[in-house]
Amino acid sequence: MEITAKPTGKEVVLPHYAFAALSFLALTILLLFSGDAFVGHYFHPKLLTLTHLAVLGWATMIIFGSLYQLLPVVLQVSLYSDKLAKITFYFLAAGTLLLSYAFWNFAIGLPLHLAACFLVIAFVLFDINLFYTTRRAKTWTIEADFILTSGFWLLATGIIGLLMAINFSYPFLKESHLHYLKLHAHLGIAGWFILLIIGVGAKLLPMFLLTHHVAIKKLQVTYYLVNGGLLLFAVDHLFWHTPYQIIYGLLVGTGLLLFVLFVAEAYRSRVRREQDAGMQQSLVGVGLMLLPVLLLAVVSGQIELSEKLQLQLYLVYGLTIFMGFITTLILGQTFKTLPFIVWMHRYQHLVGKQTVPQPKDLYSDKWVKVQNIVYGAGFVSLLLGAGFASQRWLLLGSILLVLTALLYVVQVFRLLWQAIVK
Amino acid sequence: MNNKDAIFIQINDLLKQVLDPEIGINIVDLGLVYEVSVTEENEINVVMTLTTPGCPMGQSITNTVTNLLTRHLPGYTVNIELVWSPSWDAGMISEAGQAQLNGSDRQEESEEEPKSFWNRLF
Numbered sequence: 001m002e003i004t005a006k007p008t009g010k011e012v013v014l015p016h017y018a019f020a021a022l023s024f025l026a027l028t029i030l031l032l033f034s035g036d037a038f039v040g041h042y043f044h045p046k047l048l049t050l051t052h053l054a055v056l057g058w059a060t061m062i063i064f065g066s067l068y069q070l071l072p073v074v075l076q077v078s079l080y081s082d083k084l085a086k087i088t089f090y091f092l093a094a095g096t097l098l099l100s101y102a103f104w105n106f107a108i109g110l111p112l113h114l115a116a117c118f119l120v121i122a123f124v125l126f127d128i129n130l131f132y133t134t135r136r137a138k139t140w141t142i143e144a145d146f147i148l149t150s151g152f153w154l155l156a157t158g159i160i161g162l163l164m165a166i167n168f169s170y171p172f173l174k175e176s177h178l179h180y181l182k183l184h185a186h187l188g189i190a191g192w193f194i195l196l197i198i199g200v201g202a203k204l205l206p207m208f209l210l211t212h213h214v215a216i217k218k219l220q221v222t223y224y225l226v227n228g229g230l231l232l233f234a235v236d237h238l239f240w241h242t243p244y245q246i247i248y249g250l251l252v253g254t255g256l257l258l259f260v261l262f263v264a265e266a267y268r269s270r271v272r273r274e275q276d277a278g279m280q281q282s283l284v285g286v287g288l289m290l291l292p293v294l295l296l297a298v299v300s301g302q303i304e305l306s307e308k309l310q311l312q313l314y315l316v317y318g319l320t321i322f323m324g325f326i327t328t329l330i331l332g333q334t335f336k337t338l339p340f341i342v343w344m345h346r347y348q349h350l351v352g353k354q355t356v357p358q359p360k361d362l363y364s365d366k367w368v369k370v371q372n373i374v375y376g377a378g379f380v381s382l383l384l385g386a387g388f389a390s391q392r393w394l395l396l397g398s399i400l401l402v403l404t405a406l407l408y409v410v411q412v413f414r415l416l417w418q419a420i421v422k
Numbered sequence: 423m424n425n426k427d428a429i430f431i432q433i434n435d436l437l438k439q440v441l442d443p444e445i446g447i448n449i450v451d452l453g454l455v456y457e458v459s460v461t462e463e464n465e466i467n468v469v470m471t472l473t474t475p476g477c478p479m480g481q482s483i484t485n486t487v488t489n490l491l492t493r494h495l496p497g498y499t500v501n502i503e504l505v506w507s508p509s510w511d512a513g514m515i516s517e518a519g520q521a522q523l524n525g526s527d528r529q530e531e532s533e534e535e536p537k538s539f540w541n542r543l544f
Contacts (some may be wrong), residue, residue: 076476352489
C-alpha cells in the first residue's frame with residue numbers, strides 16, 4: 001500500500017489561518033476609520049495600509065497556509081520543507097505588521113525598508129519551497145505550471161515593492177511612484193493572485209463539485225494569455241510606453257473568461273447537485289473575477305472621464321479585486337479546506353475505532369451562509385460608496401464587513417480550537 | 423449460501439460503513455473499491471483507489487478499512503492494494519451513491535428539485 005503524499009503538519013498550516021483571520025478583522029476595522037481616504041487619490045497612506053493588509057496579511061497569508069496543505073494534493077508529493085514554511089511564516093507576518101505600521105503612519109524610512117526586506121525574504125523562501133516541492137512531482141500538470149509561475153510573479157512584485165520603498169528615501173527610479181505602483185499592483189494581481197487562483201481552482205473546484213473529466217485545453221490557453229499579457233504589459237510599461245496597454249489587459253481578461261468557462265463546464269457536468277455555503281461563495285468568487293476586467297477600459301484611460309470620476313472608478317476597480325473576488329474566494333474556500341485539515345489532525349486516527357464527526361459537522365454551514373450574505377451586502381455598499389464618493393454607503397459597507405469579519409473569525413477560531421485541544 | 427459467499431457479503435457490508443470524509447458517502451458506492459478477494463490462507467485482499475492520488479484523506483480511509491475488517495473478521499489478515507489505474511472518475515459513483523450525495527436515500531428522489539435558493543437558481 002502506498003500513499004503518495006504525506007499531509008503537511010498542522011503546526012505549519014494553522015497559524016496562517018489564524019493570522020489571516022485576524023488580519024481580515026483588522027482590515028475591516030481600519031476600513032471603518034478610512035472613509036475619508038475613499039474620496040481622494042488612491043495613493044493615500046490609509047489606502048496603502050488597507051491594500052497591503054488585504055493582499056499580504058489576509059490573502060497571501062491564507063494562500064501560503066492552504067497551499068502548504070494543497071500542494072501535496074495537487075502535485076501528489078509531500079511539501080519539500082515544513083521548517084522552511086515556518087520560517088517563511090515569521091518573515092511574512094513580521095513584514096506585514098511592519099509594513100502596515102509604516103504605511104499608516106507614513107514612516108517611509110527604516111520601518112518601510114525593513115518591512116520590504118522581510119517580505120522579499122519571505123517570498124524567496126516560499127519560492128524555494130515551492131520550486132523543490134514541484135521538482136519532486138512525478139507527473140507534471142497544467143495546475144503545477146500555474147502555481148510555479150505565480151511564485152515567480154510574487155517575487156517580482158515584492159522586488160519592485162522593495163525598490164519603491166528604497167526610492168522613497170533615496171530616489172533613483174526614473175519615473176514617478178505612481179508609474180511603478182501600476183506595475184507593482186498588476187504583477188501582484190494578475191501574476192500572483194490570478195495565476196494561483198486558477199492553478200488551485202482548476203484542481204479543487206472540479207474535485208469539490210465531483211465533476212466528470214473536464215478538458216484542460218481552455219486552461220492551457222489561459223496560461224499563455226495571462227502570462228503573455230502580463231509580460232507584454234511589464235515590458236511596455238518599463239521600456240516601450242505605447243498607448244496600447246488595454247490590449248494586454250484584454251489578453252489577461254480573455255484568459256480569465258476561459259477559466260470562468262472551464263469552471264462553468266465543470267459545474268454543468270457535476271455529480272454533486274447541492275452545493276454548501278463555502279462552495280456557493282467560491283463559485284460567486286469565480287464569477288466576480290470578470291468584474292475588474294469590465295473596468296479595465298476605465299483604468300487604462302481609454303474612456304474620457306473627469307479626473308474626479310476616474311479616481312473614484314480606480315478605487316472601485318481596486319475594491320472589485322481585493323475586497324471582491326479575492327476575498328470572496330477566500331471566505332468560501334476557507335470552509336472547504338480548514339474543516340478537513342482540522343478533522344485530519346483531530347479525528348483521522350480515531351476512525352474505525354469509535355464514532356467520529358464528519359468534517360462538515362465541525363462548523364455551522366448556516367452561519368457561513370449568513371456571513372456570505374452580510375459580506376455580499378457590505379461589498380455592494382462599499383462599491384456604491386467608492387463609486388459615488390458617498391460616506392454613508394462607505395460607512396454602511398464598512399460596518400457590514402466588520403460584521404462579516406467577526407462571523408468569520410468566530411468560525412475559524414472555533415475550528416482552530418478543535419485542532420488544538422486533545 | 424456457502425461460507426465464502428457469507429464472508430463476501432460481510433466484507434461488502436463492512437466496506438459500506440467506511441465513508442469518504444469529504445464527500446460523505448461510502449467507498450463502495452463511491453466506486454473506490456475495485457476488487458475484493460479472499461484466499462484459502464484467510465487473507466482478504468482489497469484492491470482500491472482514492473479520488474485523487476494526493477488525497478489527504480487517503481491514509482484515513484485505508485486505515486479505517488483495515489481497522490474495521492480486522493476487528494469484525496479476527497481470523498483474517500487484511501491486505502490493501504492502492505492502485506491508480508484506472509483512475510477514479512465521478513462517473514464511477516453508483517446510483518445509490520448519487521442518491522446519498524444529493525441528500526436522498528431513495529434513488530427516485532434524486533431527480534427532485536433542489537431545496538436551497540442557490541441550487542434552485544443554478
